[in-house]
Amino acid sequence: MKTKQITLTRFTKQCIVMFLITCLSTTLLLADTVVVANAGGSDDAVASSDIKNIYLGKKTKWSDGTKVVFVTLKSGDAHKAFLKQYVKKTPAQFKNYWGKLVFTGKGKAPKSFSSEEKMLAYISKTKGAVGYVSSSTKDASSDGRKVITIK
Amino acid sequence: MKNMITLTKALAFSLIVVVTMSSGVANVSHEDLVKIVNDQAKQIEQLKESRNDEIVSVVEEINEENSNPFGNIDIHGFISQGYMKSWNNNHLPNSKDGTFELNEIGINFSTQITENLRAGMQFFSRDFGDMGNHDIVVDWAFIDYLYDDALGFRVGKMKLPYGLYNETRDIDMLRTSIFLPKSIYDDSLRDLYVAIQGIGIYGNIDLGGMGDGSYSAQWGKNNYNTNEGLAKNYSDVGFLEVDDVSLGYMYNQQYIWNTPLDGLRLAATINVFDDLAATGPIVTDEYAMLGFAPGNYSEVVLNHFTRVIYSLEYTIDNLVLMGEYTKFEGDYVMNAENSFVPDLIALNEGPFNTGGWYTGASYRFNDLFEAGIYYSTTYDSDNKNNNDENVAISGRFDLNSNWIFKVEYQWIQGTRGLFASDNPEGYDEDEDSHMVALKTTISF
Numbered sequence: 001m002k003t004k005q006i007t008l009t010r011f012t013k014q015c016i017v018m019f020l021i022t023c024l025s026t027t028l029l030l031a032d033t034v035v036v037a038n039a040g041g042s043d044d045a046v047a048s049s050d051i052k053n054i055y056l057g058k059k060t061k062w063s064d065g066t067k068v069v070f071v072t073l074k075s076g077d078a079h080k081a082f083l084k085q086y087v088k089k090t091p092a093q094f095k096n097y098w099g100k101l102v103f104t105g106k107g108k109a110p111k112s113f114s115s116e117e118k119m120l121a122y123i124s125k126t127k128g129a130v131g132y133v134s135s136s137t138k139d140a141s142s143d144g145r146k147v148i149t150i151k
Numbered sequence: 152m153k154n155m156i157t158l159t160k161a162l163a164f165s166l167i168v169v170v171t172m173s174s175g176v177a178n179v180s181h182e183d184l185v186k187i188v189n190d191q192a193k194q195i196e197q198l199k200e201s202r203n204d205e206i207v208s209v210v211e212e213i214n215e216e217n218s219n220p221f222g223n224i225d226i227h228g229f230i231s232q233g234y235m236k237s238w239n240n241n242h243l244p245n246s247k248d249g250t251f252e253l254n255e256i257g258i259n260f261s262t263q264i265t266e267n268l269r270a271g272m273q274f275f276s277r278d279f280g281d282m283g284n285h286d287i288v289v290d291w292a293f294i295d296y297l298y299d300d301a302l303g304f305r306v307g308k309m310k311l312p313y314g315l316y317n318e319t320r321d322i323d324m325l326r327t328s329i330f331l332p333k334s335i336y337d338d339s340l341r342d343l344y345v346a347i348q349g350i351g352i353y354g355n356i357d358l359g360g361m362g363d364g365s366y367s368a369q370w371g372k373n374n375y376n377t378n379e380g381l382a383k384n385y386s387d388v389g390f391l392e393v394d395d396v397s398l399g400y401m402y403n404q405q406y407i408w409n410t411p412l413d414g415l416r417l418a419a420t421i422n423v424f425d426d427l428a429a430t431g432p433i434v435t436d437e438y439a440m441l442g443f444a445p446g447n448y449s450e451v452v453l454n455h456f457t458r459v460i461y462s463l464e465y466t467i468d469n470l471v472l473m474g475e476y477t478k479f480e481g482d483y484v485m486n487a488e489n490s491f492v493p494d495l496i497a498l499n500e501g502p503f504n505t506g507g508w509y510t511g512a513s514y515r516f517n518d519l520f521e522a523g524i525y526y527s528t529t530y531d532s533d534n535k536n537n538n539d540e541n542v543a544i545s546g547r548f549d550l551n552s553n554w555i556f557k558v559e560y561q562w563i564q565g566t567r568g569l570f571a572s573d574n575p576e577g578y579d580e581d582e583d584s585h586m587v588a589l590k591t592t593i594s595f
Contacts (some may be wrong), residue, residue, distance in 0.1 A: 053357070058323075058355040059300055060297065060300055061300070067164060080458075088413045088414055088466075090469055090515065091550075093471075095552075096325050096326075099319075099322070099324065099325050099594075100318065101259075102225075102227050102326055103227065103259065103322045104291065104309075104310045104318045104319065105259065105261060105272070105291050105293060105310075106295070107264065108225055108269075109225075110263065128200055
């Protein structure tokens with residue numbers, strides 16, 4: 001049986017390589033994140049579904065009754081990665097979800113920060129606060145904060 | 152910090168030991184060693200204080216970043232302006248000529264009174280052809296007490312959780328399309344379903360490995376303006392001019408199951424109305440000879456009707472698939488005052504039932520652009536061949552986080568949801584309708 005040999009032009013090969021690089025870069029850009037909480041009041045370990053429910057406003061208290069104060073980043077790779085990994089939403093879908101709650105009177109949008117440094121400083125000073133940073137961020141678990149273990 | 156101090160003391164001590172041992176002379180007194188270590192500890196304390204100052208400074212920046220000049224009151228709002236052009240039939244008054252009578256404005260205020268108690272209200276104004284006409288209404292206003300995650304209470308005027316998208320049907324920036332599918336979210340009957348005044352309960356229940364479930368139920372009634380679709384629908388028959396619409400009672404329940412399959416949620420809504428009455432004087436002299444003279448009292452009463460909606464939404468990254476099905480049934484009676492007899496005469500009565508469904512999808516290509524498409528059909532339940540259909544194709548552009556622009560094309564077969572008063576020359580039922588709409592919204 002004759003087989004047809006497919007010859008790829010140089011341009012086509014370049015396109016394929018660029019496509020693969022883009023896919024790989026996208027994967028690499030979605031950095032791992034760690035969940036960081038105020039050392040007082042919050043649980044040391046929670047289930048992944050609890051993080052999701054916290055960020056969807058469905059879980060409002062830690063196990064000791066302390067009010068959960070969850071915060072977000074305004075944008076960035078850590079924000080996208082966290083929402084994808086735990087909340088199962090894109091940033092646009094997350095914004096729409098909270099937009100629905102705000103414009104029907106059922107909820108208050110979470111505080112959002114333009115940098116991980118500002119988020120970490122807020123978590124340090126706020127009992128019950130929880131947020132997220134890139135896993136490569138230093139000092140996530142210092143200054144009155146702890147990294148929560150995800151069960 | 153304590154660990155740092157301990158470690159630094161240990162390092163300092165080790166360094167001292169190494170230096171003295173390497174010099175071969177252990178000629179340092181105990182007091183000198185203590186002084187060196189304490190000096191190190193003081194330096195660490197100073198570092199700690201300056202770090203605290205740094206944190207305070209950052210927190211002050213944060214407070215300024217998230218500051219609310221109105222204290223504990225959150226304020227949000229939106230302004231939408233649209234344009235519609237239709238062909239073959241008017242979908243809004245004069246839409247065949249093009250119309251800008253398509254806008255919404257809303258502003259809401261809310262506050263957390265205590266950890267469990269919240270209150271808020273939203274003012275809303277819209278213009279939808281000759282409906283709304285920029286009248287400012289209280290869109291919602293209620294107090295919300297959250298006992299725990301599984302049980303909360305609301306009292307006041309609330310948006311009605313009817314299908315997946317009814318509560319936000321007036322909030323343009325929360326969806327892809329300009330118009331929601333007619334089969335479930337008929338704009339001509341918007342005011343019937345938009346809100347309820349009364350009491351409600353709600354909650355979310357963790358189902359463990361089976362996902363989680365949300366429930367809500369409301370009891371109450373609502374007030375209806377005569378410049379909205381409900382009154383216009385009854386007046387459109389041409390027999391009476393509605394000057395009042397009243398409702399005896401309504402209750403609504405919704406159950407949502409967020410399944411263990413990430414992104415898949417299923418919902419069921421049950422909505423029941425009792426004694427929905429539209430009243431007004433007879434405006435036609437067609438039946439005057441029979442005693443039903445112009446000016447006589449007339450009413451159309453929907454005694455009891457029930458609507459169920461089953462919903463599905465599946466989100467896979469940037470792709471959202473959705474579909475909803477509805478069945479609507481009840482009975483009605485049309486009464487009128489007769490000049491020859493003292494009692495109201497029933498002119499018409501009987502059951503009615505309709506159904507419909509739609510399916511659609513949306514996909515976000517990037518931060519700027521999202522596209523959507525849906526197919527919707529509405530029919531008489533006992534004659535599904537008597538159906539209307541429509542297809543909508545939409546594009547949404549997020550120009551920034553507060554400003555969006557949309558463009559939409561619709562193909563419509565049938566005239567359900569259209570008004571005879573908007574089409575005084577009659578409907579063009581031989582030709583399908585087409586409609587193009589543009590809309591922009593700013594929100595904060």
